[in-house]
Each structure stands twice: as C-alpha cells, then as structure tokens.
Amino acid sequence: MGPGTKTITLDGRFQMHRAGYIESPTLAYETWGELSEKRDNAILIFSGLSPSAHASSSAEDPSDGWWEDMIGPGLPLDSNRFYIICVNSLGSCFGSTGPASINPSTGELYRLDFPVLTLEDVAEGAFRVVEALGIEQLHTVIGNSMGGMSGLAYCVNHPGAVRNFISISSATRAEPFAIAVRSLQREMIRSDPKWDLGNYDVDDPPILGQRLARKLGMMTYRSPEEWVERFGRQRTTATEENVADPFKIAFSVEMYLENHANKFIGAFDANCYLYLSRASDLFDLAEHGGSLKSGFKRLKLERSLVIGVVTDILFPLHQQQQLAEGLREVCPDTVLVELDCIRGHDSFLVDMDAFRPVICEFFEGDCG
Amino acid sequence: MGPGTKTITLDGRFQMHRAGYIESPTLAYETWGELSEKRDNAILIFSGLSPSAHASSSAEDPSDGWWEDMIGPGLPLDSNRFYIICVNSLGSCFGSTGPASINPSTGELYRLDFPVLTLEDVAEGAFRVVEALGIEQLHTVIGNSMGGMSGLAYCVNHPGAVRNFISISSATRAEPFAIAVRSLQREMIRSDPKWDLGNYDVDDPPILGQRLARKLGMMTYRSPEEWVERFGRQRTTATEENVADPFKIAFSVEMYLENHANKFIGAFDANCYLYLSRASDLFDLAEHGGSLKSGFKRLKLERSLVIGVVTDILFPLHQQQQLAEGLREVCPDTVLVELDCIRGHDSFLVDMDAFRPVICEFFEGDCG
Numbered sequence: 001m002g003p004g005t006k007t008i009t010l011d012g013r014f015q016m017h018r019a020g021y022i023e024s025p026t027l028a029y030e031t032w033g034e035l036s037e038k039r040d041n042a043i044l045i046f047s048g049l050s051p052s053a054h055a056s057s058s059a060e061d062p063s064d065g066w067w068e069d070m071i072g073p074g075l076p077l078d079s080n081r082f083y084i085i086c087v088n089s090l091g092s093c094f095g096s097t098g099p100a101s102i103n104p105s106t107g108e109l110y111r112l113d114f115p116v117l118t119l120e121d122v123a124e125g126a127f128r129v130v131e132a133l134g135i136e137q138l139h140t141v142i143g144n145s146m147g148g149m150s151g152l153a154y155c156v157n158h159p160g161a162v163r164n165f166i167s168i169s170s171a172t173r174a175e176p177f178a179i180a181v182r183s184l185q186r187e188m189i190r191s192d193p194k195w196d197l198g199n200y201d202v203d204d205p206p207i208l209g210q211r212l213a214r215k216l217g218m219m220t221y222r223s224p225e226e227w228v229e230r231f232g233r234q235r236t237t238a239t240e241e242n243v244a245d246p247f248k249i250a251f252s253v254e255m256y257l258e259n260h261a262n263k264f265i266g267a268f269d270a271n272c273y274l275y276l277s278r279a280s281d282l283f284d285l286a287e288h289g290g291s292l293k294s295g296f297k298r299l300k301l302e303r304s305l306v307i308g309v310v311t312d313i314l315f316p317l318h319q320q321q322q323l324a325e326g327l328r329e330v331c332p333d334t335v336l337v338e339l340d341c342i343r344g345h346d347s348f349l350v351d352m353d354a355f356r357p358v359i360c361e362f363f364e365g366d367c368g
Numbered sequence: 369m370g371p372g373t374k375t376i377t378l379d380g381r382f383q384m385h386r387a388g389y390i391e392s393p394t395l396a397y398e399t400w401g402e403l404s405e406k407r408d409n410a411i412l413i414f415s416g417l418s419p420s421a422h423a424s425s426s427a428e429d430p431s432d433g434w435w436e437d438m439i440g441p442g443l444p445l446d447s448n449r450f451y452i453i454c455v456n457s458l459g460s461c462f463g464s465t466g467p468a469s470i471n472p473s474t475g476e477l478y479r480l481d482f483p484v485l486t487l488e489d490v491a492e493g494a495f496r497v498v499e500a501l502g503i504e505q506l507h508t509v510i511g512n513s514m515g516g517m518s519g520l521a522y523c524v525n526h527p528g529a530v531r532n533f534i535s536i537s538s539a540t541r542a543e544p545f546a547i548a549v550r551s552l553q554r555e556m557i558r559s560d561p562k563w564d565l566g567n568y569d570v571d572d573p574p575i576l577g578q579r580l581a582r583k584l585g586m587m588t589y590r591s592p593e594e595w596v597e598r599f600g601r602q603r604t605t606a607t608e609e610n611v612a613d614p615f616k617i618a619f620s621v622e623m624y625l626e627n628h629a630n631k632f633i634g635a636f637d638a639n640c641y642l643y644l645s646r647a648s649d650l651f652d653l654a655e656h657g658g659s660l661k662s663g664f665k666r667l668k669l670e671r672s673l674v675i676g677v678v679t680d681i682l683f684p685l686h687q688q689q690q691l692a693e694g695l696r697e698v699c700p701d702t703v704l705v706e707l708d709c710i711r712g713h714d715s716f717l718v719d720m721d722a723f724r725p726v727i728c729e730f731f732e733g734d735c736g
C-alpha cells in the first residue's frame with residue numbers, strides 16, 4: 001500500500017454473494033481530482049486481477065501507477081474535471097481485506113478460510129467505498145479485463161447508481177479457454193509443495209508455482225503476432241547458472257518470460273491470486289435473472305462503450321461484440337470500438353496511444 | 369512397442385546433427401502393404417511428438433493405431449497400392465533409441481547424457497530405415513505437426529530421395545508462441561522435484577509436471593472455438609477427493625483436461641519428451657543454407673501438398689501459407705488446402721472426414 005492509499009473499514013458483517021461473511025473488511029482506495037459540489041463527476045475504476053489501487057501518481061504518491069498515462073490533468077480520465085476513484089479489489093492483497101489478511105475472529109490469516117469470492121463481492125466492496133465517500137450516482141464505471149466484469153456486477157446490482165459504463169477487454173463471462181488457462185495457473189500454484197493447502201510460510205511462498213502461472217499468464221496477455229515481430233527466433237546470449245540442465249533458456253522469448261516471472265515474484269499473495277482467479281471464472285452476467293438477456297435488462301445506463309482488441313486471446317473480439325450487442329438492447333447509446341493493437345489482452349496497459357483517443361472522446365475531453 | 373513393430377539396429381556410430389554421436393541406435397518401425405517390384409510405392413510417415421510407430425492396425429497388431437482411419441485398404445494411404453512405413457522418432461521411447469534407452473558405453477540409461485537431438489536426427493534415423501528396406505526413392509513423405517518439420521529435414525538433406533511431400537499442420541520452423549508453450553511445458557516437468565535433473569526413478573517419474581505439461585498441450589492442440597461449442601460454461605458433477613481444497617475442479621472444461629492428463633500419465637518418458645520438445649523448437653529450415661529461400665532451394669520435389677487448419681494456434685494458418693509459398697517457388701505443383709475444422713491443431717487426428725478427401729485426392733485414390 002503506497003502513501004497515496006486511503007482505507008475505509010466497514011462496520012459489522014460483510015455478507016458475501018455466495019455464502020458466508022467477513023467481519024468488518026477494509027477497502028483500500030486512491031482518488032484523483034475533486035468531487036464536484038453536485039457530486040456528479042465521480043468515475044470508478046475496476047482493475048484487472050493483479051493491480052493495486054495505485055492507478056496513477058498523485059501528490060501523496062508520485063510513483064507511476066499502473067494506468068499512469070490515462071489518469072491525470074488533461075488526460076482521458078481528466079482529474080481537472082473528474083473525481084476518479086480506484087479501489088483495490090476485495091480479496092486482493094494491497095490494503096483491502098483478502099485471504100492474506102488477519103481474520104479478526106481467529107487472529108490468524110484467513111488463508112483458505114476466506115469465503116468463496118465473487119466479482120459481485122468485489123463490486124460490493126467498491127460500492128461501499130463510493131457510498132462512504134457520499135456519492136449516490138457515479139458518472140462512469142470503467143473496468144479492464146476482470147475489472148470489466150466487476151463493473152458489470154456493480155451496474156447490474158445497483159441500477160441507477162451508474163450513468164455510464166466502459167468495458168475494456170472484458171466480457172459478460174469467461175469462455176472455457178480462459179477458464180482452462182486460469183485453472184491451469186491455479187493448479188501450478190497448488191501443485192507447488194510449498195503451497196501446502198494454502199498454509200505456506202509467508203516468507204517462503206510457492207514461488208515455483210507462481211512463476212509458472214505468471215509465464216502462462218504472459219502468454220495469454222500478449223499475442224503471438226507481437227512476439228513474431230518482437231522476438232522471431234532470436235537467441236538469448238544470457239546464461240543460466242545451472243549448466244547441468246541442457247534445457248535451459250535458449251530463445252529470447254524464453255528469457256522475456258523469465259524476466260516477467262522474476263519481476264512478479266513476491267508481488268502477489270498466492271492465496272489471493274487463487275481466489276481472484278476463481279472469481280473471474282465464476283462471474284456470469286446470466287446468473288443475474290437466469291439469462292444474459294435478463295442480466296442486461298437489469299442495467300440502467302445512459303451510455304456505454306465497449307473496447308476490444310483484435311489480438312486478444314483471453315477475451316476475444318467476438319465476446320466484445322456480444323457484450324456490445326447486449327448493452328445496446330438496453331442502452332441504445334452503446335459504442336463498440338475494435339482496436340487493431342498487436343499486443344493482445346494487455347494492450348490497454350501498454351498501447352496507450354490507441355486507447356487514449358477512444359476514452360477521451362467518450363468523455364468529450366480535449367486530450368490534444 | 370506392439371507386436372507389429374519391427375526394429376533395425378544400425379551398425380556403428382550414428383553422428384548427431386549438432387554434435388556428438390550415439391552408438392548403434394535402434395529404430396522401431398511398422399509397415400503396411402507391400403513394396404512394389406520397382407520399389408517406387410513407399411510412403412514414409414513422420415508422426416508428431418508423442419505417437420509411436422503404430423499408426424494403424426495390421427495383421428500382427430490389430431489394435432487401433434493413432435491414424436487408424438487414414439491408413440489401410442481403400443483408405444487415403446491405401447495399403448493395397450502403397451508400402452507405408454512409420455518410424456518411431458529417434459529420441460522417442462517406443463522402441464527407438466532415446467534418452468530412456470541404455471547407453472551401451474556405460475550400461476546405464478542415457479538420460480541427459482543423450483546428445484542434443486534435432487529433427488534432422490529424427491529424419492536421418494528414418495532415412496537409415498528406408499535405406500535398410502532397400503528403397504532408394506520414396507513415393508511420398510508425409511508429416512504431421514513436428515513430423516512435418518522432420519519431413520522437411522528429410523527432403524532437404526536427401527534431395528531426390530523423395531518425389532512428393534505432404535505437410536500437415538506444420539511449418540518451416542516454430543514461431544515464438546509455440547516455443548514459449550513448449551518451453552513452459554518443459555519447465556513444468558523440470559520444476560517437478562521428482563525430475564531430479566533427469567535422474568528420476570523410472571517407476572516414480574515426475575508425473576505432476578508431466579500432467580501440467582499435458583494440460584497446457586491440450587489447450588494448444590485444440591481450439592477455443594471448439595470448447596465454446598463443447599463445454600460452454602457447463603459445470604462438472606464429478607467430485608474430487610480433496611475437499612479441503614476449495615479450488616478443485618468445477619467446470620467441465622477442467623474435468624476434460626484432467627481426464628486427458630490422467631490418460632497420458634506413464635505413457636511417455638519425461639526425458640524423451642524434453643528432448644523431442646526442444647528439437648521442435650530448434651528446427652529451422654533457414655539453417656539449411658542460411659535463409660528460408662536457400663533451404664527451399666535444396667528441395668527436389670515433383671509435387672507437394674500443404675494442409676492447415678484455420679483454428680490451429682500452434683502452427684497457425686499464416687505459417688501454412690508461408691510454407692506453401694516457399695515450396696511453390698521450387699515445386700510449382702504445390703497445393704495449399706486450408707481446412708475450416710474447429711478442433712485446432714489436433715484436427716488431423718480427430719477430424720478425419722475433413723482430411724481424408726484431401727489426401728485421397730493427392731494420391732488420386734478412390735476413397736468412396
């Protein structure tokens with residue numbers, strides 16, 4: 001949790017969407033800009049699975065955030081005009097309560113005693129922050145990847161509490177390929193003997209499994225097309241220590257994955273990852289009323305924007321089209337933008353030049 | 369090795385393509401049909417990474433082979449007309465010498481003392497079998513997946529020894545996404561403590577890592593489109609024993625992967641898998657002369673056929689197009705067939721109705 005992060009601790013029991021409850025959870029969040037007198041300029045950001053609430057730098061925390069080039073004065077999410085809020089997902093490990101937090105009823109870490117987490121819970125956690133900030137209606141909810149589904153959960157469970165919705169590289173629910181990817185990532189972590197059914201030593205976590213899971217993640221966050229351009233069949237000159245193993249890294253793409261895995265080590269709690277990963281599988285807009293159609297019907301939006309990327313293999317383009325079609329039924333002012341970015345699912349993090357104009361236009365901003 | 373499998377043991381040192389040699393390797397193979405008097409009707413099949421030489425049933429071994437519906441009387445590879453040979457790849461573990469074989473100079477298993485394996489070695493092993501069978505020129509070399517690259521290696525290293533070439537869901541070389549997939553599969557196996565730098569107990573191999581690798585394999589052998597149709601978001605009713613773990617299998621697609629992983633257990637030696645997997649990364653037609661163009665120029669073919677599948681994510685369609693274009697430069701009678709199968713890379717094993725007519729036509733057969 002950085003110096004710019006604030007927290008709200010809720011009073012009493014927080015009822016979980018599936019079953020069970022947690023006692024007085026804490027939600028961590030950051031804000032940028034000022035809430036207007038009419039309290040009508042608030043934008044809520046839902047992140048993907050792994051980021052914290054530190055979406056952008058601020059006076060309190062000048063370090064770059066994960067969406068640094070999107071949020072700030074004169075940027076698409078313009079802090080001169082809007083009051084922007086990003087909440088660390090319930091179940092995560094950057095200040096919000098999750099499996100890595102102390103269970104007040106036992107004094108021990110929750111670990112696998114944490115109840116089943118859903119994106120409805122993630123949405124509700126954020127709703128309670130918005131409520132505590134005195135905001136009755138959000139100008140816009142915007143969500144990336146898993147955050148797009150959390151955003152849908154927010155809008156469907158609180159119709160009228162959101163005027164506009166932006167979904168980026170997300171969907172109404174996961175398809176089996178994405179479920180398979182995440183299931184295998186979870187199995188990699190669970191197969192690491194150090195995971196020990198979630199009871200790992202916090203100072204000696206199941207890094208081996210987490211490293212494998214991160215590499216598989218990177219393979220689905222980027223695109224084969226990007227890697228052909230970027231690496232081709234280039235060899236790496238870097239050497240590894242273990243010369244007894246003839247299968248050590250030889251190609252640049254292998255070293256790229258290795259570097260990403262190394263960067264991620266220790267950055268995310270393994271149990272929190274497992275809970276959020278499963279929550280991403282479980283979300284299904286159709287569970288809100290029994291069908292996708294009935295789920296969409298519960299929405300009450302003025303405008304919506306769906307952005308997808310042609311090279312995304314985790315939330316492929318046809319899912320963007322399905323989402324936009326469903327939204328258009330209940331919110332005629334829905335725009336679908338298909339971006340021709342080469343960097344796959346992660347494009348919204350790394351291909352800012354493509355995303356900024358689209359989001360700027362949605363907010364009728366002047367982003368030069 | 370089944371009852372239909374024959375073996376040839378080569379005399380003396382077998383020089384490996386990169387470096388080193390192995391002493392008197394054995395090659396396992398099966399055949400169907402009869403060699404004609406002119407010895408001009410032989411077809412050589414190169415398999416993908418994991419199959420044995422048992423491509424089809426025979427009088428000696430009536431059990432189904434891995435390409436049962438393709439080979440036999442009246443089938444596209446018509447054993448009434450052709451003499452069909454399938455060699456278990458050098459480096460594999462179904463009768464041919466590989467890392468799981470005894471190193472005659474030590475009396476111990478080769479394990480990681482096996483020299484670096486390349487598909488040029490796989491091709492050369494098969495060439496020596498063909499030679500031993502008294503065949504100077506093959507009617508056709510046909511290869512699937514990794515076998516397509518082995519087939520290219522055969523044709524490029526023995527120009528004139530092959531009249532026709534069929535490549536199925538293969539390429540001139542692997543792209544970085546495929547390398548990344550295989551690298552991660554290898555890392556899963558190598559990360560299993562039981563692998564022990566290749567020195568695992570043969571009766572207690574690194575099954576955990578092999579299971580994970582197989583699941584990732586299945587994710588790239590099939591297609592997301594197939595799984596949407598086949599599984600959607602269907603839940604499984606099967607239960608797992610470990611109820612303490614809340615991340616157990618919930619979706620049908622997870623159970624599907626589990627079943628495939630269980631079937632594969634013990635079916636393939638881990639070290640052999642690592643060697644063949646790396647060999648698939650290493651092959652590059654461009655290494656034959658310094659460029660793809662020069663590699664193609666070494667070929668001397670009468671006709672060639674390239675078959676690819678639109679949903680293949682391991683050897684994508686643009687690689688089929690590149691291969692066909694390169695072949696056409698040196699062999700004008702080259703046909704590219706793009707099949708609209710939904711089952712991805714594995715279609716050549718499971719979507720016989722799509723492949724049979726194409727291959728039948730190539731051989732001007734009458735496949736009803």
